[in-house]
Amino acid sequence: MTIVLPLIYILIFPGFLFLALVALLAEYVDRKLCAKLQNRVGPPWYQPFADLIKLAAKQDLVPELADTWMFRLTPLVALTAVLAAFLYIPIWSNRALFGFQGDLIVVLYLLTIPTVTFFLGGWYSRSVFSMIGAARSLMQLFAYEIPLFLCILAPAILANTWSIGGTPAIPATPTTPAVPAVPGITEFYAAHPAYALINLLGLGVSMIALLGKLERVPFDIPEAETEIVAGSFTEFSGRRLAIFRLAISIEMIVAASLFAAVFIPFGLTLGPVPAFLLYLVKVFAIVAALSVLRTIFARLRIDQMINFCWQIAAPLAFLQVLADLILKGVLPA
């Protein structure tokens, strides 16, 4: 049993199968909403599934000049990283499946890995378009990552913990010593719901930074179709492209779940089923907001994107951190 249960967690719920399902449904919501906003009909609900199956069945080519190992490994690493990150995010209660002091930082780093794999996969494809896309991915990473990290760390500063869900205390047994409880961010905001409103600015900035992470309009510069074909993914096809696309879809869900847990941690104490349903509502609301954002903007240029992130997004993120630091001293904990 000790092996079976974690395997179920990882592979079925809330791991790969559940995430893939939600991610593909979210992709449908995103595409349909975007289509409706653009006055189009949009795809049927099974389109993302069909696309994935079709891609998986297609021929899988590795370019002659490409580094075979890097080319094969990067999609898997991207998918694994986002799946691993999800295990530390609470979805049906205050607690996540696993937790420790500092899991917030680990989740953030795991969410950075896909971008790094986009860079490596593109760079080792050795095609001009891929390499330009890869370089742009990395350039963009340095622009959005700072505001994103600052914004997500701000609620943690106020909650005085680096763990999202925390862990309960484990009483001492004859063989092991007692483990003290780790306080969680969700736990803190469940006790002080009004304090979550302080971080709304952070939510806004991180949503914009997330557009950069997910490489979506207006920050889809690394895969700008009309300039560099598909950027890093130009040479990828078949199964590997399917895995990359699934990884991006799942990354959106994981990031949305993280935002839901950190910025809008309401209703997590209602019991597993209502809390879980509420969680789905929050995630799909964030997905909907992201698709509205991608409909109303044009793609920026890389220099404009970097200027925007450093001149507007980063100062706002700093403001959020500053606000949390000051309020932490003022407010009763």
Added chain:
Amino acid sequence: MFEKPVQVPIGPQHPALKEPEGFIITLSGERIMRAGVRLGYNHRGIEKACEERTYIQAIYLIERICGICSHSHATCFCQTVEEIAGLQIPKRAAYLRTLIAELERVHSHLLWLGVAGHEIGFDTLLMYTWRDREIVMDLLALISGNRVNYAMNTIGGVRRDITPDQIQQVLKGVDALEERTKYYITVATDEITLIKRLSGVGLLSHDDAIRLGAVGPTARASAVAHDVRRDDPYAAYEEVSFKVVTDNHDDVYGRTLVRVGELMESYSIIRQILKDLPDGPIAVKAPRKIPAGEAVGRYEAPRGEDLHYVRANGTEKPDRVKVRAPTLANVQAVAHMLKDRYLADLPIVVAAIDPCFSCTDRLITVEDPDRRTPGVMTWPQLRQYSLDWHRRRGVDFTHLNKTFRTDKTR
């Protein structure tokens, strides 16, 4: 990013290009150091094919030079032939030609607005403008029976008349379009990412525009007030009042404003045309054999000045037809506009001249004196070459060829 400059091929097959055309870009990081344009992937030999056809058949072919400004080419050709033949087309025909011309300008500019949105990753604009473009496409289909190649022109006038009922529908459609265009004007002036992506991009100064011979909205956005409709009026343009929209932004943003402004002018022209539409015949009888002579016709297509040259030799077939589509005049400016700009701006800079490569494409032979000169092949030589080429590969057309010949002599 890259230590050495890299060469990036944009085309002949590339998502930014709707037609095959080659751009060789030398990049240093994100900056374009050098841009070269390679024409000729879409050469169809239409000029030569026209010499093999009668004037009436040639109109059919000329109309297919371009899918978007088909009426422009057909009208330009007919006007040129009419000039050689000394034909005076009826007033109503001139008005109808103008009407179709302006509807075509509306559909072309709306199409451009959508493509421009797509090139800068603003697909919402593409979806909106192309939806609204359907209104004008339907109007064109209503009048001419066709959405794309309207087949309205013939030598000596037009082929279809317009009914009072159709006039009402066109007026209604134009009202709807005008309202939508006003909305796009607010989008162009308010939407911040759009302005950021278009301002200062693809700069072409007033002097450069004149030096490089830019035409149409590309030139007018650099404050060059050239418009054949006003400078050398044809059809019914002398009798309608309109303003030549210019702008001094010199960039892609200026070109957008010029095109949106021209849309508003087109609506006004269409209303004037429909109000003053004279009665009378829609065509005069044209001779089958056009007397010997030559003429050059000018026409303001949506993309700029279109130029046709026709030489007649007294038979029913033209002796020489030469087409200079507006894109050929503008494509020189593109290489200039791209230099020292960002790669990200390339698609929109290329799209900003509203290129139509298949209209422009021609065969260019560069003769290298060190190698044997390619020389010029006559039509029978070319036929013989083709037959031999196939025979060497085991396909013999000699038999078919003989049947074809006997058919023709019979």
